Amino acid sequence: MSVTPNTSSSRDYDVVIVGGGAAGTAAALTLARYTGLRIALLEKRLFDDYRAGETVSSSIFSMLDFLGVGRDLLDGAQLPAFSHAAAWGSAELTSREAVFSSHGHGLHLDRRQYDAILLDQARLADVALLRPAQLVRLEHGDPWRLRVASEGQETDLTARYLIDCSGKQAVIVRQRKRPIHTEDSLVALYAYYQLDAPQFLPHRTLVETTQHGWYYAAPLPGDRVALAFITDADILKRLRLKEAAPWREAGMGTRHVGDILARLPAPSAVRHYAIHSRVASLPADENWTAAGDAAACFDPISSLGIGQAMASGIHAARVAEAFLAGDRGMAAGYRRSVFAAFETYLQMRRGFYGAEQRWREAPFWQRRSAS
Ligand SMILES: Cc1cc2nc3c(=O)[nH]c(=O)nc-3n(C[C@H](O)[C@H](O)[C@H](O)COP(=O)(O)OP(=O)(O)OC[C@H]3O[C@@H](n4cnc5c(N)ncnc54)[C@H](O)[C@@H]3O)c2cc1C
Structure with a gap:
């Protein structure tokens, strides 16, 4: 001690x-x-x-x-977190550059x-x-x-x-x-990748919605990447996404995160966090x-x-x-x-959740617009 x-x-x-x-x-x-x-x-x-939680x-x-x-x-x-892109409310990415913000950049x-x-x-x-x-x-x-x-x-x-x-x-x-x-039963399924430089590294934070929740990808110091899927505990169970292979397969079906996943090796494991x-x-x-x-x-x-x-x-x-x-x-x-x-x-x-109207009938989004 x-x-x-x-x-x-x-x-x-x-x-x-x-x-x-x-x-x-x-x-x-x-x-x-x-x-x-x-x-x-x-x-x-x-x-x-x-230790989870990285973007500030x-x-x-x-x-x-x-x-x-x-x-x-x-x-x-x-x-430094200079750039943030989101496909949230639309399939197209919208970018926000910290250089144009009076608050300056955040950090990973x-x-x-x-x-x-x-x-x-x-x-x-x-x-x-x-x-x-x-x-x-x-x-x-x-x-x-x-x-x-x-x-x-x-x-x-x-x-x-x-x-x-x-x-x-x-x-x-x-x-x-x-x-x-x-208030909710939100969970996150994270894969962390340690890459050998100069392999591919995403250069910005990326968020993308699906009808069951949303994905998040961020570069981390030391040539690392965090990639996560955020959903509710019951949806996770129903979709059987707790294992690395189905988790990756579901992610590959998305347009923007799928591009990143395709360039990353298959994760050996995914980590499960309760983030209620x-x-x-x-x-x-x-x-x-x-x-x-x-x-x-x-x-x-x-x-x-x-x-x-x-x-x-x-x-x-x-x-x-x-x-x-x-x-x-x-x-x-x-x-x-x-x-x-x-x-x-x-x-x-x-x-935030009201800005995504494409999956209004899906339980994940319905719960958040009703709360
Ligand atoms: C998956 C995930 C993603 C997240 N993403 C973000 C993000 O992008 N940006 C953001 O700002 N936040 C994010 N967060 C939230 C952020 O990580 C937390 O809000 C933050 O870490 C809270 O700090 P804390 O000190 O309260 O708790 P913690 O950082 O959890 O620290 C608590 C400490 O207490 C210790 N401890 C627990 N029990 C005992 C005990 N009995 N005796 C002694 N020590 C004990 C633990 O070991 C731990 O070190 C995320 C969280 C998770 C889980």
């Missing part, structure tokens, strides 16, 4: 953050850079496998500046590297990083009591405040039995909160996931700081803002 001690060697912390993804690292860096609180972060994985808008740049993470640190973990990230860089920045900012660490026991109280296991050793920690940044697992949200509203849109009801008066996917998850068509996770991690850090200083009002405001962001997202989602 790698444990970087704070100035005191005690395992009593002001804030413990569970999960070291986009939300957890943003919360940890905010607290480390802007408060004098003692912070620990638990991450159960070593990031030795692919330019909105993350100002947050990285706030977190004190220089953009040069991301070299090798990012590719190698999430494994990106998350590791941010975790390392948190460690260097004096956050006690426990990794790989499993939560064995979690007892609510003031303080919280945690038992953490790693490589056969168990350690006891206390925390005056907890931030649940454990992603979809939402370990504390579930442990505290908070209500979770789930959902929002949790967070407490307004307890010594914990949640951020990122643990608080709210979004359809990847919105490209909101990573940016919202970082923004909510920063916000949750402020809530923790205020709570520990005796101000309970901020938690109520944060709880409302999570719901408000989800409402705005649902309207945006309706707009």
